[in-house]
Amino acid sequence: MTISLHSDEEHFADYPVIIHNISPRFSPHAYLTMAYIGFGGAYNEDGMDIEATGPKVTVREATQDHVDFVLQSTSLSLANSLRRAMLAEVPTVCIDQVQILSNTSVLPDEFIAHRLGLIPLDSRGCEPDMLFQRECDCGGDCERCAVILELACKCEREGTMMVFARDLIIVDARPNEYVGQPVIRDPKGNGPLIAKLRRGQELRVRCTAIKGIAKEHAKWAPTAAVGFEYDPNNKLRHVDYWYEENAKDEWPVDPRNANWESEDTAADAAFDPDATPGAFFFDVEGVGTLDPDQIVQEGIKVLQNKLALVIQGLGGGSDNDNNNTNTNATNGAVGAGGATPFGAGGVQDQAYGGAGDHTSYGGYPAGGATAYGGGGATSYGTPYGAPGQNGYGY
Amino acid sequence: MTNKPEPFEQFLLAEGEKKVEMTLDTRMPNTCIFKFNKEDHTLGNLLRARLLQDRRVTFAAYKVPHPLFPTFELRVQTDGSLSPKEALLQACRDSVSDLNTLSREFTKEYELRKMVNEGRENGI
Ligand SMILES: [Zn+2]
Numbered sequence: 001m002t003i004s005l006h007s008d009e010e011h012f013a014d015y016p017v018i019i020h021n022i023s024p025r026f027s028p029h030a031y032l033t034m035a036y037i038g039f040g041g042a043y044n045e046d047g048m049d050i051e052a053t054g055p056k057v058t059v060r061e062a063t064q065d066h067v068d069f070v071l072q073s074t075s076l077s078l079a080n081s082l083r084r085a086m087l088a089e090v091p092t093v094c095i096d097q098v099q100i101l102s103n104t105s106v107l108p109d110e111f112i113a114h115r116l117g118l119i120p121l122d123s124r125g126c127e128p129d130m131l132f133q134r135e136c137d138c139g140g141d142c143e144r145c146a147v148i149l150e151l152a153c154k155c156e157r158e159g160t161m162m163v164f165a166r167d168l169i170i171v172d173a174r175p176n177e178y179v180g181q182p183v184i185r186d187p188k189g190n191g192p193l194i195a196k197l198r199r200g201q202e203l204r205v206r207c208t209a210i211k212g213i214a215k216e217h218a219k220w221a222p223t224a225a226v227g228f229e230y231d232p233n234n235k236l237r238h239v240d241y242w243y244e245e246n247a248k249d250e251w252p253v254d255p256r257n258a259n260w261e262s263e264d265t266a267a268d269a270a271f272d273p274d275a276t277p278g279a280f281f282f283d284v285e286g287v288g289t290l291d292p293d294q295i296v297q298e299g300i301k302v303l304q305n306k307l308a309l310v311i312q313g314l315g316g317g318s319d320n321d322n323n324n325t326n327t328n329a330t331n332g333a334v335g336a337g338g339a340t341p342f343g344a345g346g347v348q349d350q351a352y353g354g355a356g357d358h359t360s361y362g363g364y365p366a367g368g369a370t371a372y373g374g375g376g377a378t379s380y381g382t383p384y385g386a387p388g389q390n391g392y393g394y
Numbered sequence: 395m396t397n398k399p400e401p402f403e404q405f406l407l408a409e410g411e412k413k414v415e416m417t418l419d420t421r422m423p424n425t426c427i428f429k430f431n432k433e434d435h436t437l438g439n440l441l442r443a444r445l446l447q448d449r450r451v452t453f454a455a456y457k458v459p460h461p462l463f464p465t466f467e468l469r470v471q472t473d474g475s476l477s478p479k480e481a482l483l484q485a486c487r488d489s490v491s492d493l494n495t496l497s498r499e500f501t502k503e504y505e506l507r508k509m510v511n512e513g514r515e516n517g518i
Contacts, residue, residue: 054495059507067504071496077443078492084436089405134406216401293504300497306437307486307493310430313413316483 060256067292068227070260071280076230079280083228086299088215090222092123092289093130093147093179096212101204105195115194116207117219119165120183121147123289126211127298130175133210143173147180147209151194154202163203165191180209183288222290222298227283232257236275257281404464405432416479425453425471426478434458438466444485450475 053073061068071079098113105112136145149168155161165182166189174180184191195203214221231238232253241247260279286292407413411431419425430437438456445454453471470478 054492055499057496057499057503059500059503062504062507062511069500069503074492074496075443075447077439078489078496081436081440082496089436134402213405215405293500296500296504297497300493300500303436303440304490304493306433307490309413310437310441311483311486311490314416314479314483314486316486 062292065224065286065288065292066284067296068281068283069296071282072278074280076277076280079230079282080228081303082296082299083226083282085302086223086284086295087221087226089213089302090290090295090298091127091132091211091213092220092222093121093126093209093211094217094219095119095121095149095207095209097208097210099206099208101206102202103205104201105197105203106201107195112195112203112205116205117217119168119192119194120287120289121209122178122181122183123211123222124178124291124294125176126179127301130179130211132212141208141210144175145210147174148172149180149182149207149209150205151207152202152204153197155197155199158199161197162190163194163197165194167194168207185288222286222295223284224287225283225285227281227285229254229257229281230277230279231261232281233261235261235271236277237271254281399462403432404434407432419469419471422471424474424478425469426482428468428470428478428482430466430468432464433466434464435466438468440489441468441482441485444489445470445481447488448481448484451481 055074055078056072057069058072059067059069071082095116098109098116100109100113103109103112131145133141133145136142138145141148148171150171151163151168153161153163153167166184168182170180182191197203212220234241241251243250257279260281282296284292284295286295290298413431413433415429415431417427417429419427435458438458442454442456445451450473451470452473453469456466456468458466468482470481472478472481476484
């Protein structure tokens with residue numbers, strides 16, 4: 001299925017990645033017809049594909065801990081990589097070391113340490129405010145890389161005393177005003193139950209919470225679940241459903257996703273072997289440690305950082321970067337694209353290490369001049385580097 | 395006591411280890427094999443798909459040689475109008491720019507949705 005993207009393409013031909021008209025996105029119906037339109041297929045004479053519009057997003061639902069959105073005009077690979085990045089590589093803050101000062105409860109030390117590790121802690125702004133401990137040169141627990149929480153409970157009376165997450169008290173300074181606070185959502189303000197104490201039993205611990213990713217331990221996962229679906233009517237035949245009598249009757253379909261797709265993906269439409277998936281349905285549910293939009297944005301950043309490391313590893317920009325007109329065009333696009341999310345939006349100013357800031361990605365000089373910019377005559381604004389510096393500084 | 399690998403070995407480069415190692419595939423013209431260390435399908439599949447969108451790339455595929463080792467190999471062949479390395483760099487840059495667009499679009503859409511929600515709460 002070869003596609004010229006859609007009418008917008010003509011309109012925006014001169015501005016590869018500049019801002020789009022907002023109005024069509026007020027209504028999801030505007031996209032119904034293009035739900036199935038794949039990406040790619042459109043190339044200019046240099047062989048690069050045009051993709052003048054880039055990925056499209058429609059947010060269908062947003063609540064405190066959950067965001068439901070549809071991704072369009074992008075590849076299955078990119079959508080799936082975003083899903084994987086959000087699941088496993090977005091940094092959050094969790095208790096990682098527990099010093100048991102006294103434990104006369106019925107639970108063994110390890111049991112309690114494990115429970116403490118699983119308590120969700122507010123992680124807003126841990127990226128970029130907080131450093132990974134292994135990248136901090138303090139050699140211990142400093143206020144840039146660790147949050148210390150203490151718990152001291154003793155049951156003095158007859159009956160059972162409940163020890164809750166709210167009893168964890170932050171001591172010492174911390175990277176910002178959010179990081180490390182237990183997430184408490186129940187009406188009574190207790191938070192998760194840690195242990196129960198009988199008369200005379202006591203629990204005193206000192207915990208160190210640090211930044212980490214779920215690839216190291218699942219407790220750092222920012223998400224409780226990430227729903228991901230494409231081609232709900234199985235038009236592409238990527239799935240071969242098992243069935244008793246009739247697959248259609250026996251397998252559930254999410255009508256919201258199924259109806260999103262246009263006519264040619266309806267379950268009874270003819271099979272098109274060249275079709276590519278065009279709409280990806282995400283349902284991101286957070287644990288409460290990060291706002292759902294932050295999970296998505298940080299997932300995007302994780303991917304960008306990976307790519308930046310590859311560019312740096314290959315020495316991109318240092319050799320013949322700017323000899324190539326395509327490269328220039330794309331660099332321009334990166335600059336234009338980057339300016340909004342990382343700059344004015346104020347959401348993630350220092351994603352790639354603003355001036356003088358420590359980056360959490362190891363030894364690159366913040367806003368370093370080497371990585372991208374080589375002989376580039378133009379400066380691409382501030383997205384990745386300090387203002388006024390020539391180049392990207394991944 | 396055991397030979398269980400440390401979990402951080404899945405994503406932290408060892409001392410002196412490089413992120414990407416490039417080897418020329420001498421059996422074919424314009425072909426390179428890139429070995430990525432401490433990376434997985436998240437990056438491998440992303441780059442593979444992106445490279446295939448470039449018409450000058452005649453072959454792009456990746457494999458994870460062994461599930462216990464956090465590496466993947468990406469093999470790239472071009473038609474000769476650019477080197478596999480240039481193609482890969484281009485793919486990376488294009489993906490970064492795509493993700494920029496995605497981030498911006500998401501911010502916009504999310505704010506919009508939140509405004510709608512607030513409007514509803516206030517009975518507008
Ligand atoms: Zn430190």
